[in-house]
Amino acid sequence: MSSSHTLFADHALLPTGWARDVLLKWDTRGCYTQIAPNANCPPDAMRAAGPVLPGITNLHSHAFQRAFAGLTEYRAEAADSFWSWRTLMYGFANAISPEQVEAVTTYLYGEMLAAGYTSVCEFHYLHHDPDGHPYLDDALLAQALLRAAGNTGIHMTLLPVLYQASGFGGAPLSSGQRRFGHHVDSMQRLLERLAPLCASQDARLGLAPHSLRAVTPDALKAALAMLDAIDPTAPVHIHIAEQTREVDDCVAFCGQRPVDWLVDHTDLSSRWCLVHATHMTPLEARRAAATGAIAGLCPSTEANLGDGIFDMASWTGGDGQWGIGSDSHACVNAAEELQLLEYSQRWATRQRNVLATPAHPHVAEAMTHAAVAGGAQAAGRASSGVQRGVLQHGSSQRGEPQGLGERHVGRGQGGLQVGAAADWVVLDAQHPALAGLAPADMLSGHVFGSHRTSAIAEVWTGGTQRVRAGRHHRHDADVRSFVTARAALLGAMGR
Numbered sequence: 001m002s003s004s005h006t007l008f009a010d011h012a013l014l015p016t017g018w019a020r021d022v023l024l025k026w027d028t029r030g031c032y033t034q035i036a037p038n039a040n041c042p043p044d045a046m047r048a049a050g051p052v053l054p055g056i057t058n059l060h061s062h063a064f065q066r067a068f069a070g071l072t073e074y075r076a077e078a079a080d081s082f083w084s085w086r087t088l089m090y091g092f093a094n095a096i097s098p099e100q101v102e103a104v105t106t107y108l109y110g111e112m113l114a115a116g117y118t119s120v121c122e123f124h125y126l127h128h129d130p131d132g133h134p135y136l137d138d139a140l141l142a143q144a145l146l147r148a149a150g151n152t153g154i155h156m157t158l159l160p161v162l163y164q165a166s167g168f169g170g171a172p173l174s175s176g177q178r179r180f181g182h183h184v185d186s187m188q189r190l191l192e193r194l195a196p197l198c199a200s201q202d203a204r205l206g207l208a209p210h211s212l213r214a215v216t217p218d219a220l221k222a223a224l225a226m227l228d229a230i231d232p233t234a235p236v237h238i239h240i241a242e243q244t245r246e247v248d249d250c251v252a253f254c255g256q257r258p259v260d261w262l263v264d265h266t267d268l269s270s271r272w273c274l275v276h277a278t279h280m281t282p283l284e285a286r287r288a289a290a291t292g293a294i295a296g297l298c299p300s301t302e303a304n305l306g307d308g309i310f311d312m313a314s315w316t317g318g319d320g321q322w323g324i325g326s327d328s329h330a331c332v333n334a335a336e337e338l339q340l341l342e343y344s345q346r347w348a349t350r351q352r353n354v355l356a357t358p359a360h361p362h363v364a365e366a367m368t369h370a371a372v373a374g375g376a377q378a379a380g381r382a383s384s385g386v387q388r389g390v391l392q393h394g395s396s397q398r399g400e401p402q403g404l405g406e407r408h409v410g411r412g413q414g415g416l417q418v419g420a421a422a423d424w425v426v427l428d429a430q431h432p433a434l435a436g437l438a439p440a441d442m443l444s445g446h447v448f449g450s451h452r453t454s455a456i457a458e459v460w461t462g463g464t465q466r467v468r469a470g471r472h473h474r475h476d477a478d479v480r481s482f483v484t485a486r487a488a489l490l491g492a493m494g495r
């Protein structure tokens with residue numbers, strides 16, 4: 001029924017706001033070619049059964065951590081913290097097999113699609129075998145992730161992680177980190193191995209220096225130069241300032257706080273995503289926001305790990321952009337992340353509708369626009385599709401300016417617009433939280449009033465349906481594989 005590549009929506013959330021009688025057309029590549037409000041419905045068009053929303057990018061994922069969501073919720077030390085959780089996480093990281101990684105990731109990506117995410121940025125640091133030796137094919141686990149994305153239909157931005165040290169100053173990796181280690185040279189070989197694989201399935205390839213504690217200043221400089229030689233538009237993601245101890249260690253090491261150091265020592269720009277920029281001074285936040293970098297916020301994980309509350313007032317005061325990620329997958333639900341982000345700001349400021357804007361007084365709508373645009377930019381998909389899959393093996397796009405494709409990529413857009421991937425979400429207009437409401441109120445009901453029952457009916461990516469009646473089409477088989485893999489993993493760990 002989609003042969004006409006045409007969808008008609010009574011109500012659709014365009015980048016400019018809600019529009020009526022919207023005709024959406026896409027091409028055989030799965031990109032929008034026309035989006036026309038106030039149109040007539042052609043006889044061969046599909047008709048959306050409810051309000052149509054853009055999909056949201058999940059800008060931060062460690063897929064294997066889905067295997068133990070809910071399994072670290074017990075007191076392991078007198079004062080549990082991020083650091084004691086990390087010790088537990090390393091136990092799972094070092095026991096999981098490639099087959100288990102693929103089963104867990106495939107289930108997770110289907111879960112993400114059903115939860116309103118149409119794109120994922122995978123911050124991939126599990127590289128080697130359980131003894132810490134490289135696999136015969138160094139890209140083995142990365143390929144498991146790519147297959148999971150391809151089989152479920154989620155757009156992927158793959159971010160191999162450069163992880164070299166266990167602390168500031170280049171301290172050697174601990175035994176718990178033995179599967180993570182790469183040097184700049186081996187990372188270059190990995191990126192060159194992955195580039196054609198990503199291009200063949202329209203995945204974007206970038207780089208994630210893990211954090212300032214795990215990558216020395218010299219290595220960071222060399223890695224960024226190496227990446228620029230391959231693709232100067234490739235996204236760069238980094239963990240930064242998640243914990244106050246990390247900030248204190250950074251100050252002790254170099255005399256500066258992490259975000260301040262990045263602003264002063266790198267060419268921070270809109271191709272960067274600062275994940276967990278939780279602990280910044282107001283001045284630090286405004287300086288970083290002015291570079292155009294995206295703040296990568298993971299509200300449910302940051303709550304779960306006791307990280308702290310992001311200073312959104314300083315960030316948006318500096319005109320900063322942001323997006324959301326599910327990180328450890330304690331929660332996989334875009335609407336719940338938005339709700340939790342807004343609530344964290346309400347706790348901190350003792351106000352309501354903190355993230356509403358003058359243009360979008362409905363806070364759910366304002367947050368959706370921000371997360372769609374910020375997420376597209378963080379994923380390296382902000383330029384209406386023209387840069388997707390441009391990273392070629394050993395080649396460079398330098399000297400070939402193409403619209404927004406050069407280093408200073410323009411502000412994120414994404415969403416329902418010509419040139420972007422033909423992704424959309426259809427809300428269930430009959431859901432009790434939504435039935436009988438106007439579209440703007442339906443979105444509010446979806447984010448703030450649907451509780452733990454999803455009000456999403458359908459999800460499409462690249463013009464192909466992935467989710468029907470709230471479930472990914474692979475759901476039943478993928479659940480069985482996930483449960484089997486998790487049981488085997490727990491058995492191997494003696495749990």
Ligand SMILES: [Zn+2]
Pocket residue numbers: 060062123239275327
């Ligand atoms: Zn992370």
